[in-house]
Amino acid sequence: MKKIVVGSRGSKLAVTQTNWLIERLAAAHPDIAFELKIITTKGDRNQHQALDAIGDKGLFTAELEAELLSGEIQMAVHSMKDMPSALPEGLCLTVPPMREDPADVLVTPHGAASLDDLPEGAVIGSGSKRRVFQLKALRPDLQTVGIRGNIDTRIRKLFDEHLDGIVLAAAGMRRLNVYDAADYHLVPLLPPAFVPAPAQGILAVEIREDNAEVKALMAAISDETARVQMAAERSFLTALDGDCHLPIGAYCEAAGDAITLYGLYGDEAGTRLVKGSAAGRAADAERLGAQLAEQLRKALEQPESEVEK
Numbered sequence: 001m002k003k004i005v006v007g008s009r010g011s012k013l014a015v016t017q018t019n020w021l022i023e024r025l026a027a028a029h030p031d032i033a034f035e036l037k038i039i040t041t042k043g044d045r046n047q048h049q050a051l052d053a054i055g056d057k058g059l060f061t062a063e064l065e066a067e068l069l070s071g072e073i074q075m076a077v078h079s080m081k082d083m084p085s086a087l088p089e090g091l092c093l094t095v096p097p098m099r100e101d102p103a104d105v106l107v108t109p110h111g112a113a114s115l116d117d118l119p120e121g122a123v124i125g126s127g128s129k130r131r132v133f134q135l136k137a138l139r140p141d142l143q144t145v146g147i148r149g150n151i152d153t154r155i156r157k158l159f160d161e162h163l164d165g166i167v168l169a170a171a172g173m174r175r176l177n178v179y180d181a182a183d184y185h186l187v188p189l190l191p192p193a194f195v196p197a198p199a200q201g202i203l204a205v206e207i208r209e210d211n212a213e214v215k216a217l218m219a220a221i222s223d224e225t226a227r228v229q230m231a232a233e234r235s236f237l238t239a240l241d242g243d244c245h246l247p248i249g250a251y252c253e254a255a256g257d258a259i260t261l262y263g264l265y266g267d268e269a270g271t272r273l274v275k276g277s278a279a280g281r282a283a284d285a286e287r288l289g290a291q292l293a294e295q296l297r298k299a300l301e302q303p304e305s306e307v308e309k
């Protein structure tokens with residue numbers, strides 16, 4: 001029986017979503033054995049350092065990419081939103097499988113029904129500039145504290161550190177089956193009002209460019225809408241040369257062939273944050289991303305631009 005080795009980081013989320021993908025591939029290709037291989041990355045070994053402090057690109061991907069290039073694994077699975085915008089020579093992404101929930105979600109111990117229900121001066125845990133600056137634009141009285149660790153750790157810190165809330169990706173919570181729980185409450189922060197990270201909820205399947213065989217295997221479980229959304233959102237990110245030091249968000253709404261891309265861009269200090277949108281056709285997804293990026297880059301340079309409410 002032919003064997004395909006699928007590489008993944010060892011975090012609970014990474015393993016869960018890689019197994020999700022393997023199950024789908026195995027169902028579509030019963031004659032092939034798909035095998036999980038866990039690979040530790042530099043990002044996994046530096047759990048307690050702030051991401052900003054480590055800060056190099058490919059923190060969670062470099063070791064997997066080395067094993068793709070050497071042929072030890074044939075596929076590497078990541079969260080698309082953690083993928084650097086440029087891939088190493090010789091590697092590419094396949095068309096992705098169906099997208100999970102793209103929204104962010106505020107997790108609270110109080111049972112707040114909306115952001116407005118949070119107490120005055122509430123303390124929210126998040127280390128993401130995109131999340132923090134958007135929250136403060138909506139509720140300027142909110143305080144924020146940095147928080148790191150995997151999803152379970154962050155949920156534990158919500159209680160241990162007596163926070164009023166944390167912001168997580170709905171996708172990760174749903175994949176780990178912790179979206180519904182008795183001891184906390186959820187306030188979905190829905191796009192386009194609250195803009196998620198580019199490609200949040202989409203899985204990246206990275207392969208060698210010359211491996212037509214695995215590319216063809218992925219075709220059986222690929223999703224055209226996710227492909228178009230990924231093209232538009234990632235093109236926006238790439239055009240802004242985005243890294244995690246800047247607040248950058250993008251969400252592409254797709255209704256058949258008609259797409260609308262929503263973007264968020266700001267400066268490092270969060271003193272300026274601009275939002276905008278551009279509409280077009282699915283075939284123009286990449287061009288739309290680059291065009292919206294240019295529009296927002298210019299808007300941010302205008303002295304009168306300010307934090308949007």
Ligand SMILES: NCc1[nH]cc(CCC(=O)O)c1CC(=O)O
Pocket residue numbers: 079080081082167168169170171172173199200201202203
């Ligand atoms: N930054 C970590 C990370 N990378 C991917 C996800 C969730 C899954 C996804 O967005 O696809 C998360 C957790 C989070 O942001 O809450």
